[in-house]
Every structure is written in C-alpha cells, then in structure tokens.
Amino acid sequence: MKASTTTVHTHTSRAKTVGKTPLPVGKLPLKLLERLLRSIPSGDPNILAGPGIGVDAAVVRFGDQTLVFKTDPITFTSEDISRYLVTINANDIACMGGIPRYLLVTFLLPAGPTTPASVEELFSDLRQACAAMDVTLIGGHTEITHGIERPLAIGFMIGVMEEGAAHRPRNAGAGDLILLSKRIPIEAVSIIASEASGRLDIDEQTLAEARLLIRDPGISIFKEARIAWDHGGVTAMHDPTEGGLATGLRELALASGCGVEVYQDRIPVLPIAEKILPHFGIDPLGALASGSLVVCCEEDRAEGIIAAWAENGVEGSIIGRLTKARDMVIVRDGVRRELPEFPADEITKIFS
Known part of the structure; x- marks a missing residue:
C-alpha cells in the first residue's frame, strides 16, 4: 500500500510541475489547444464551422445569410500595424470562402510614448487599410494603458458568403x-x-x-x-x-x-x-x-x-x-x- 501511495504522489507532483511550465511566446501548443477546444460545448445547428485547429474563422448561418467571424491581434510589430490588422483578419475570412465586410478594432497603446499625433496617424492608416480592402470600420475601443511597451491591435471582422461556399x-x-x-x-x-x-x-x-x-x-x-x-x-x-x-x-x-x-x-x-x-x-x-x-x-x-x-x-x-x-x-x-x-x-x- 505504501509503495502504491508513493507512486500516485510522484505522478501527481510531475503533473503539477508540467502544468506550471511557462509557455513560449506565440500560439498555444497544438496539443494544449486541441484539449481546450474539445471542452467547448457545441450543438447549435447554425454553426457551420466552429472552434478547431486549422479553422481560420467561424461560419454561422444567420437567417437567410451565412456570416463569417474572425478575431486576430497584431503583436509582433508596431510598424504598419493598421495595415497588418486589416489584412490578417481579411485573409482568414477569405480562407473560409467569405468576403470581408465589417471591422471592429481595439487599440491598446502604451502610456508615455503615445501622443495625439501618433493616434491620428494610427487612425489615418486604419482608414486607408479599410478602404483598400473595401471593409467598413463600424466600431471598437481605444485606450492608453500601463503594462505594455508597444501598441497592440485586436481586430474583429465580419464577412459574408454565398450559402454552401465555406471551405472547411x-x-x-x-x-x-x-x-x-x-x-x-x-x-x-x-x-x-x-x-x-x-x-x-x-x-x-x-x-x-x-x-x-x-x-x-x-x-x-x-x-x-x-x-x-x-x-x-x-x-x-x-x-x-x-x-x-x-x-x-x-x-x-x-x-x-x-x-x-x-x-x-x-x-x-x-x-x-x-x-x-x-x-x-x-x-x-x-x-x-x-x-x-x-x-x-x-x-x-x-x-x-x-x-x-x-x-x-x-x-x-x-x-x-x-x-x-x-x-x-x-x-x-x-x-x-x-x-x-x-x-x-x-x-x-x-x-x-
């Protein structure tokens, strides 16, 4: 009995140690992501493409339309961040067979280096990037915040598609x-x-x-x-x-x-x-x-x-x-x- 108890304790300790190992910068490891995605409830018949590895965007039947939803951040660069944001989100909409239409954006800007002029430039670039993709900016959120060293941008894009056109x-x-x-x-x-x-x-x-x-x-x-x-x-x-x-x-x-x-x-x-x-x-x-x-x-x-x-x-x-x-x-x-x-x-x- 003592040997058995010791073995269980050892496995438990190892599991706790593994669970506390810092994750690398970037996407979640595929095995961890796969496990997390399996825990998400599903069953809504209107969801044509839901959470999944390799699935670039969600596809949902909404009345007589089929819509594509995508959210993606830009974190590795502060240059041309608006162009990256619009294009990266539009790419994932296109991969599912959709056409990008509407965009909401969250800008988190670092306290200190952010000025009115830099914010004006950011929004000017965003307007140009949206116009280039024929995407309409419909809302979002912008704030100056502590705890970051460079601007962070998160996009939420909505696209449309013809029924049955989704690539899964x-x-x-x-x-x-x-x-x-x-x-x-x-x-x-x-x-x-x-x-x-x-x-x-x-x-x-x-x-x-x-x-x-x-x-x-x-x-x-x-x-x-x-x-x-x-x-x-x-x-x-x-x-x-x-x-x-x-x-x-x-x-x-x-x-x-x-x-x-x-x-x-x-x-x-x-x-x-x-x-x-x-x-x-x-x-x-x-x-x-x-x-x-x-x-x-x-x-x-x-x-x-x-x-x-x-x-x-x-x-x-x-x-x-x-x-x-x-x-x-x-x-x-x-x-x-x-x-x-x-x-x-x-x-x-x-x-x-």
Missing part, C-alpha cells in the same frame, strides 16, 4: 495536392527589416526592399483565394501565420484527419530571406508566413489553379499532398524526415 479543412482528404501561393516568409522578413534593422549587417537598399514586402507582393491572400475558389476543386484553404508554413501544414493536417508529405525543394523561399534570416538563425519554415496561401485541391485541378494564379500575377507551387498515414513528412534530397515543429514562431529570436 475537414473537407480535405488523402490524395489532395497541397499548393502554396507566393514565396515564404513574406511577413517575417518585412517585420525583421523594420524592427531589427540596426542589428543586421545588410545594406540599406536591401533592407528597404524587405520592408516593402508588406506592400509588394503584400500579405493579402484575398485575390488568390477567390481565384482558387472560382476555379473549383478546392477542398480546404489555410492562412499560415504564426509558426510559419510548417505549423500551418500541421494545423491543416490535424483538421483534415490526414498526414502531409511535402518536398522542401518545391517550397519557394524569398531570395531576400536567405540574406536576412541567417543573421538570427531563423528557419524560414517556422517564421510568420502571412502573404502565402495554402490550398488543398483535387489532383486534376491543381495545374489549372496554378495557371489561373499566374494569369493574375500570383506565383504558385505544388509543394506536396495530404496522405492517409497521419505522418508529418518533409522530403529533402530524397530523404524523408519529420516536418519540423516549432513551439514558438522563429521571429521571436529577434527579441531574445
């Missing part, structure tokens, strides 16, 4: 090909060039080009999402953000109940990223990847989607496929290995 990751299945738009990691490179330029031994022209990536090719995936949807054969879409492409692929695989097999030599990386990321030891597969869209589609539709993107000035690549085996595999030079898992986004290395 669970619709994807083994054999579907995985497509990627543009090159990675657009967002990470742009932020690093803005936030850590003083620590980079790189010429100013290269840094200026990197900062402008937020505008060209940009971090919006709305155009390629609509093109792919209109072409047909799409089974799921996902917007890889924190944790980069590798995390986005893992999320998509978990949501679809499949595995992934991708080929590293088919994943296009920005040439400028290969100049900047090594300074901080950043792996492009694990760095903020907004600006690229992951699409799962029927095999016979893949080349058509790539061609349609090209006709509209969007680069696209077929990087792999979903598999029946639930393994996460990346192939390099013929060698299969596990797709890297990143507990925190690689961009956090610039803050350490």
Whole structure:
C-alpha cells in the first residue's frame, strides 16, 4: 500500500510541475489547444464551422445569410500595424470562402510614448487599410494603458458568403495536392527589416526592399483565394501565420484527419530571406508566413489553379499532398524526415 501511495504522489507532483511550465511566446501548443477546444460545448445547428485547429474563422448561418467571424491581434510589430490588422483578419475570412465586410478594432497603446499625433496617424492608416480592402470600420475601443511597451491591435471582422461556399479543412482528404501561393516568409522578413534593422549587417537598399514586402507582393491572400475558389476543386484553404508554413501544414493536417508529405525543394523561399534570416538563425519554415496561401485541391485541378494564379500575377507551387498515414513528412534530397515543429514562431529570436 505504501509503495502504491508513493507512486500516485510522484505522478501527481510531475503533473503539477508540467502544468506550471511557462509557455513560449506565440500560439498555444497544438496539443494544449486541441484539449481546450474539445471542452467547448457545441450543438447549435447554425454553426457551420466552429472552434478547431486549422479553422481560420467561424461560419454561422444567420437567417437567410451565412456570416463569417474572425478575431486576430497584431503583436509582433508596431510598424504598419493598421495595415497588418486589416489584412490578417481579411485573409482568414477569405480562407473560409467569405468576403470581408465589417471591422471592429481595439487599440491598446502604451502610456508615455503615445501622443495625439501618433493616434491620428494610427487612425489615418486604419482608414486607408479599410478602404483598400473595401471593409467598413463600424466600431471598437481605444485606450492608453500601463503594462505594455508597444501598441497592440485586436481586430474583429465580419464577412459574408454565398450559402454552401465555406471551405472547411475537414473537407480535405488523402490524395489532395497541397499548393502554396507566393514565396515564404513574406511577413517575417518585412517585420525583421523594420524592427531589427540596426542589428543586421545588410545594406540599406536591401533592407528597404524587405520592408516593402508588406506592400509588394503584400500579405493579402484575398485575390488568390477567390481565384482558387472560382476555379473549383478546392477542398480546404489555410492562412499560415504564426509558426510559419510548417505549423500551418500541421494545423491543416490535424483538421483534415490526414498526414502531409511535402518536398522542401518545391517550397519557394524569398531570395531576400536567405540574406536576412541567417543573421538570427531563423528557419524560414517556422517564421510568420502571412502573404502565402495554402490550398488543398483535387489532383486534376491543381495545374489549372496554378495557371489561373499566374494569369493574375500570383506565383504558385505544388509543394506536396495530404496522405492517409497521419505522418508529418518533409522530403529533402530524397530523404524523408519529420516536418519540423516549432513551439514558438522563429521571429521571436529577434527579441531574445
């Protein structure tokens, strides 16, 4: 009896220790998030897409309309924060097949450096960003607060869609090909060039080009999402953000109940990223990847989607496929290995 009691006590102590381990910066670990999401009650028949890993936004039937809801913060940068906020939320609406329409914003601004002029600039940028996406700002909240060092912005966006147009990751299945738009990691490179330029031994022209990536090719995936949807054969879409492409692929695989097999030599990386990321030891597969869209589609539709993107000035690549085996595999030079898992986004290395 004493031995049994001691064993139980040891397991309990370990559980308590594990539960108190500090979490890394960024998204919650997938296993923890999965456990939390399972605890959320469901059953409302009007919820067409609810909480889930790899599900970019909620889809709800509301009367004779179908609405898409999304909330997302901007925390890694203070430059162009309004543009990031509008685009990131609109991207997730588009991934579900929706069209962004309305936005509410919460700005939390640091006490001390915030001035009336800086707030005016923030709102001017927000108006321009909304106009560029044809989104109407309908409300929100702004305050100056202690306890933060940089502006934080949280968006809540509402979109609309035609009945039955939603993309749900669970619709994807083994054999579907995985497509990627543009090159990675657009967002990470742009932020690093803005936030850590003083620590980079790189010429100013290269840094200026990197900062402008937020505008060209940009971090919006709305155009390629609509093109792919209109072409047909799409089974799921996902917007890889924190944790980069590798995390986005893992999320998509978990949501679809499949595995992934991708080929590293088919994943296009920005040439400028290969100049900047090594300074901080950043792996492009694990760095903020907004600006690229992951699409799962029927095999016979893949080349058509790539061609349609090209006709509209969007680069696209077929990087792999979903598999029946639930393994996460990346192939390099013929060698299969596990797709890297990143507990925190690689961009956090610039803050350490």
